[in-house]
Amino acid sequence: MTLLKNASLTTKLSVGFMFYSLVPMGILGGIFFSVAEDVKQLQQITLWTMGILAVSLLVFSVYLGRKLSAPLRSCIESMQAVGQGVASGASQVALVSNTLANGVNQQATSLQETSASLEEIASMIKINARSAHGAKDLTGQTRAAAEAGAQDMENMNQAMDAIKSSSDNVAKIIKTIDEIAFQTNLLALNAAVEAARAGEAGMGFAVVADEVRNLAQRSAQAAKETADKIEEAIERSTNGVRICVKVGDSLRGIVDKARQVDELVAEISNASQEQSQGIEQIQTAVEHMDQVTQMNAASLQDCSSAAKELNAQTDTLHGSVLALASLLEGRENGSHTGSSGHSDYSHTPMPSGSHRNGSHDHSGSNGNGMNGHRSRSKTPEAMAMEEAIPMDGDFVDFSN
Amino acid sequence: MNATPASSSSPSVQQKYLTFTLSAESYGIPVLKVREIIQLLEITPVPQSPSYMRGIINLRGKVLPVVDLHRKFGLHPSEFTEQTCIVIVQIEGSAPGTLKQMGILVDNIEEVLGIQASQVEEPPDFGHAISSENLLGVAKVQDSIKILLDIDKVLAG
Incomplete structure (x- = not known):
């Protein structure tokens, strides 16, 4: 569609261009042929010129598209890779912070037990x-x-x-x-x-x-x-x-x-x-340790939410990259039909935990069916991610 | 009332004896020979006198010799006790018909005892440190024996 639009636009532009460039020529022709010239001849000339111009523009645009598509693709691929790396890093961070949270929980429990024992000992x-x-x-x-x-x-x-x-x-x-x-x-x-x-x-x-x-x-x-x-x-x-x-x-x-x-x-x-x-001193120390543990837990929560945020950001990046890729692919599909082998990144594992910021509006216009792919393809990594970071209640499922 | 022993009189007649002890032995002398019984006084030794002669005492102004019968009889010498007494006896003097007083040291005074003549036996010839000629006899009083001394003969030697 875009291509057709572009073509009509080019035509309009060519016509405008022709019009504004040929009118003086017509006037000139009129001057040279002094009105004796036939309007049909003029129209033929105009059509020819228009045809030549359109063909040359088409050739030029294809050439330009071919010239740009290779670096753009490599750029998109590297962005994709970076996005994946960041996503996996974020999920690792989430995992580690989960483990840490478990440890801190155990620590807190032990500290409570220790505190209780200490109170008993103190009373004894x-x-x-x-x-x-x-x-x-x-x-x-x-x-x-x-x-x-x-x-x-x-x-x-x-x-x-x-x-x-x-x-x-x-x-x-x-x-x-x-x-x-x-x-x-x-x-x-x-x-x-x-x-x-x-x-x-x-x-x-x-x-x-x-x-x-x-x-x-x-x-x-x-x-x-x-x-x-x-x-x-x-x-x-x-x-x-x-x-x-x-x-x-x-x-x-x-x-x-x-x-x-x-x-x-x-x-x-x-x-x-x-x-x-x-x-009493030991009790004070244990209280201090308890406070530190609680601070640790709070820090871990921060860490976890930061990981979530990072994931969301990664998702946004991925969306953008996808949009860019589809743009590129659509062009290539237009020029080289059947060469759609570069859609592998649409199957790449994408963390689905941060879809709620609704940053995928732009991909809907292409209608590639990417949404379905993305929301359904819950790889083990993404599963781990979901386990690590429990989804909030306001999570929007994109599976339909 | 001379040296005749009491046994010579009738058996029913009882003679009185003063009994005393010397080294756990009991002795008796006729009570008529006794002048007085006194507590122990200070005895002043007399030089060059026989060993049985303990010395002299001053009894109310009268100086009397005191004989230690322990030594006289060759018995164990005993220490003076609170019971030790001096019996003042009146014996015949060296000249016939005269009397003299002497003190004898005894361990303990027993009593004035009346002894029947039937209780008195002749002294045995043996077994005692005292020669039998100094004895009047041996009196059996209940289960014990009292040696009756002829004090004149005892002190004469």
């Missing part, structure tokens, strides 16, 4: 620290109690010593009683001797002396028993003092151990505190 450490603090208080109390016990033990030792000295005093008194009993016994014996010397007259006196002696002996016996008891008491109090000393030693040992436990628990408490602080 806090409980530990609290327990250690409580244990420290308790050991402090234990230590104080043991020290008080040791002090009481000292007092008890003194009390035992006092008991011992009291027993000693009682023993002295008993000894005095014993001596008195002994002397009374001697006196009674002397009285008995005197009574015996007195013979019959001393019989009553002898009885009295015997009674006195009995009393003295009972006193002595009682004093002896008391002395035994006192001795036993002294022995027991001595034993008590010994036990007191041992208990005091044990209490001192307990005090020492309690002090050691106190120190150890204090160390544990400090360590727990430091652990708590460390965990």
Whole structure:
């Protein structure tokens, strides 16, 4: 059609040209042949001239078309190749950003788990620290109690010593009683001797002396028993003092151990505190990592949309190239019918993900049926592309 | 009331003896020979006297010799205890008819004991450090034995 249009246009132009160039010639002819010339002759001449001019123009245009078509084709092919390269690069970028997005997602999940674990650990450490603090208080109390016990033990030792000295005093008194009993016994014996010397007259006196002696002996016996008891008491109090000393030693040992436990628990408490602080730092770091991961995810989204945009741009480029190619091909089809072997790029895999910008209006005028080819030919690469970049809801399918 | 032993009188008659102990042995002397029983006093040794002569004491202004019966009898010498006493005895003097007082050291005074003549036996000839001529006899009191000393003869030698 374009060609026909062009031909009529050329004719019109030729006629105009003829008209404007032959009118003066006619006038000139008229001047030369002075109106005697026949109009038919003039028309014949005009037709001939027109025919010659048209043929020469046609030849010229074909020549020009042939001359230009080769570099244009190579240019279109290289543009096509570049477009394909960019499209595949964009799909690769989309793929990589998808993988990266998966990784970042996993990272984010792991970070959340880590954060949760850290919170648990932190709470456990806090409980530990609290327990250690409580244990420290308790050991402090234990230590104080043991020290008080040791002090009481000292007092008890003194009390035992006092008991011992009291027993000693009682023993002295008993000894005095014993001596008195002994002397009374001697006196009674002397009285008995005197009574015996007195013979019959001393019989009553002898009885009295015997009674006195009995009393003295009972006193002595009682004093002896008391002395035994006192001795036993002294022995027991001595034993008590010994036990007191041992208990005091044990209490001192307990005090020492309690002090050691106190120190150890204090160390544990400090360590727990430091652990708590460390965990807080780790938590801060993990929060920071989380933020960074989220930023990464956002960047990846940007990257993905950039890849989409690139794809769309590539598509636009492809459309333009196709238009150019069809233009060229149409010319060649006009001149060389049957040589349409250069439509291979219409079958090239074109990413169909970015058709929504409607940049293919110009290709509709040619009516080559390219649209159908393009939208249906979803090569594996394009499929991968679709998987990588999910299509939006407003996607316009060009398949019809 | 001279040196005649008590066993010479009738069996029903009981003699009184002062009993005491020396090295766990029990001895008795007739109570009429005893003047006094005193606690241990300070004994002043007398030079060049026999070893059994412990020394002299001052008893209320009277100076009396004290004999250690342990040494006299060749028994184990024992230490003085709180029970140790001095028995002042009245014995015949060197000149006949005179009396003299002496102290004897005993470990412990037991009692004034009445012993029946039937309880007293003749001293055996053997088995003891003391020669039997110094003894009045051997008294059986319950399950124990008390050696009855002739204190005049003991202190005469």
